[in-house]
Amino acid sequence: DTEVTQTPKHLVMGMTNKKSLKCEQHMGHRAMYWYKQKAKKPPELMFVYSYEKLSINESVPSRFSPECPNSSLLNLHLHALQPEDSALYLCASSQVNGAEAFFGQGTRLTVV
């Protein structure tokens, strides 16, 4: 199984809403990532979990809150987002050396 599953595929939320993005992998990878991608731009690293511990937080605003309940699951909790947070949010997993990452199909988020 070389699949990373993300839900939902699309999400529209108001600036006062709370929502969560979910990601699941069953490849035994011990590193999981959240990326944000705007149109025509490269994926921008947000958070990295290594062995279920947060190892990298790229100065992401606190309205984004990651969670790694176990080695297969990764969540991103969203609260009080701004319209400029509208983007494609990608989850990925890899071996801990960062080689050969597998991406989910992403959640296209629109903040209204």
Add this chain to the structure above:
Amino acid sequence: GQSLEQPSEVTAVEGAIVQINCTYQTSGFYGLSWYQQHDGGAPTFLSYNGLDGLEETGRFSSFLSRSDSYGYLLLQELQMKDSASYFCAAGISGYSTLTFGKGTMLLVSP
């Protein structure tokens, strides 16, 4: 810090060969990987170089020279479906992280 430089756009015709270069400045560089992303889709893994030299996977090959901080992706027998963005990405020793270059848009014409 880390930076990866690649050309913003490359054009080629069907059946041709194209090379997309990537130069990097990364402390603790571990390896270089390549990803393809079609419009509206997610990045998909193409190739990885942990050691110097050439890695071949079907029509795609990737090369790494650590002494030159340089790598490239070679695409042969180009097809229209190869039109996409291609990203190089660097891993760092001791960390689970993957930093992407700005991407190269490849346009394949008939």
